[in-house]
Amino acid sequence: MSTLQAAADPDAPCRSVTLPAEWDAEAAAALAQLVPGTESIDLGRTASRWVDALAQDDAMARSLTWLLLMRQAAPTEGVWSCAFDRPPGFSVNLAAFVTPGEGFGAETFVAALRLISRVLRETASIRADQRNGELPLPGLFTAVPPTTPPQTEPAGDAPPAAALAGSILLTNLDACLAGVGLDYDSEDGRAAACAIAALATLTAHCGCGPDTLPLPPVRTVLPGLGETLRTVWNEAAVETETPLALIETGFSSSSAVDGVLGVEACGLAPVFSLLRPDGSLAQSTLCRLDARGFTAETALAAALAGEDVLPLPGATAHMAMYRALSGFVDQLPARPDPAAQPLNRKLERGMRRALPHRHGGFTQKTTIGGHRLFLRTGEYDDGTLGELSLTPTRESSMVKGLMDSFSEAVSIGLQYGAPLEEFVNSFAYSCFGPAGTVEGDPVATYATSMLDYAFRALSEAYLGNKLPDGPHEDEQMEPDPLLPLDLPGDEGNPPSRTRGSLRLVVS
Template identity: 75%
Template sequence: MNTHQTAADPDAPLRSVTLPAEWDTDAAAALAQLVPGRGAVNISAAASCWVEALTHDEATARSLTWLLLMRQAAPTESLWSCSFDRSPGFVVNLAAFVTPGEGFASETFVAALRLLCSILRETTRSKAELRNGELPLPEMFPAHRQSEEKETLPEAPATAGTILLTNLDACLAGVGLGYDSEDGRAAACAIAALATLTTHCGCGPDSLPLPPVRTVLPGLDQSLRAVWNEAATETETPLLPVETGFSAPGPVDGLLGAEACGLAPVFSLLRPSGQLAKSTLDRLRARNFTAETALAAALAGEEVLPLPAASAHMAMYRALTGFVDHMPARPDPEAPPLNRHLERGMRRALPHRHGGFVQKTTIGGHRLFLRTGEYDDGTLGELSLTPTRESAMAKGLMESFGEAVSIGLQYGAPLEEYINSFAYSCFGPAGTVEGDPVAEYATSMLDYAFRALSDAYLGKRMPDSPPDAHETDPNPLLPLDFADDDGNPPPHRRGLRLVVS
């Protein structure tokens, strides 16, 4: 086991989170978000709460714990706090059922889903009266209103729960298939159909999806036929159905180590730490590359691992429609891919060796050093402002301000917002700019700094602000009252007093 100091939110206090040693800080942050409170978190204690609430059978409890430790399945967010007011569910990590050299373990996958379905059905049977979060509101749904004389009882739940699949692209990488390929989509459809057939076993043949045209993966065809024959049997007492779908971004995916939630593709070859992602290593292995030979091929101009296009997400979405009960929101091919670590509030640190520039400038006779740090893609990630001849307080404030901006940039704050807020800010020292042609006059050091950043990183040169546009009233401490038009001195005028000590 290993203990991390982390928090679910950057503004929240750090918590001690104890996890298995091979789990990373992303999983620690996810567990801190799943378990409410501010104290220390231990995954063993946190998991025992919902395991004991879901089952009292020791063998089933051990199996649930094993699925979590193998990062194959974990309950949805509400079950971590033992909240049963809504439909329960589990998130299943497809990539965790891939064995190196053997492929997708379909039999183990079916056994795990059957265990989870039996737990969900038993939980629904024993805690159906607690699912008040799904009851209709009478004032919003008049059709459900009953007479005051007739007592209404909550109806039985329509489903026992939900199985949400995730990390599909990493699963395909583990079996050597590309996300944006016909074989990859065929394998994804077969896995989704196998999951839905398994969860619908015992519910009658009317609820079964159509089988896929081809399976591609070895051994998956036999598992599909076996589950289909069992699920297509007529029954007089059908079981409560368990529905299938794909997960949405959330802490459970982070706890399971999902590289991309649900059916989305993996858009990055690297982990946040800068190391190659597991899906990247799997795809290199499928092409008989090592990390060293892949680097050599890339330096030689070969495209070793092309990333999926934005249209690949839509193609996968269309292929999987009909093989699960609920599909997620329709993807937008025109939208740029989001970094899942920034979505979860994770910091994108700069590499130890990075680019940038240093600019020495004088503003109104006051010297300023502007330093920047850049990511590998050329975007700004660090800012340092150092005035050399100011007081210790002014110098410390400027350096602290630069550090605050750097933290914001590394957490995903847009540079445009900083520029809109601080360009043309007015305070001394101000004046003529010497040493940088990007500006001739600046109303403050921050005005110059952020206009320089706009020119360097946004390609937008902002014009100077006229000096007279920011002239302030004379200092009220100086006796600058003047006589009126008739030459009479102003009332209560005080003169200067010279004091010699």
């Protein structure tokens, strides 16, 4: 065990958090968020509260503790504070059931889900009177209609509806697929994800009747998963007159429980970075490199040579995975919206995408208000901008150095995934000298500064958006007063001006 200082948010005071030594600071911050208050947190004492509230015997308590220490499963946020006003749930870390060299442990996964399902159903039967969070409050004070006489025989043969016992939420799907050597954006990756989700739903619905079971997937891909699926299907597809309480399955949304489990990407979303928060390679990255036959050193050498070693999935892959899993679980998180959250920008951020040694681009020679400027660009293979160089030829050494440093800063930002639109919005129409008529480039006829011209030219070349000229200097401000000032003269006579003369004095 080790003790770290962590806080739920940057403005909150730090608390001492004692947890296993292999867990990181992100897990400590998640525990600080799950446990309210300002006192120190000990994982053993904190977990023992909800373990004692859920477990009915010592064997079940040891199993729940083992699942937590292995970071395979943990209860949802309400259970950590022993609040049972709503159906409880568990988040299950799929990547924690992958063993290097052995693949996905389907039997271990089923055993863990059976334990969780038993815990949820027993908790629901014992603490059903505490679920005041489900009371239909708007209808408490409405008039009660007159009751009809009870029937001696039930109408129809429909079985009574089973109550909801809780939920099992799967998470860290992308890291799980990386651990078994499958790409997130591939047919095999989606087939494996559907098989794992179907196995979870079959296990959770076992004992609820065959009407609640999903159809088995067409392909299983992973070794040993097909046999486990058939075994669980045979056990679950049995008619019963007394169905068990239903347990819903789905994929989780982002919460503090993900930090406790060490999740890289919540639910079914793809990972957004190849690095951990401390800058080291993530576990999923190491698995993907190993599947492609790379070590960290050879991958770095290939990346420096311009090769795209680990292409990260984008918005279309996320949507394809969402659609593939829709029939194998009971509930899914919100539909991914690529327009609201562009995944390609998030995926590139945090890792520098260097330009290849030989790359395209263009050079533009322009004159702005009589001052010459060279604009040079560097492009990736897909035609996007990755490098900028602004060189004024007749300016002082300080101006040249500042423009060169500014160009290098913009280039670094572009290579780390900063969108070009933000640079254009910030620097187009900036006003400082030299400014004036633009000669040599039809993209603009007048520029308020060299940066104004440069970023309007980049907007037209790489964003397809030609920005209009800004107001001219004589339209922006009142003309300066003329010097020398007119001197007051006699009444009725205009003021006289005398032209100065140059005198040469020799001493």
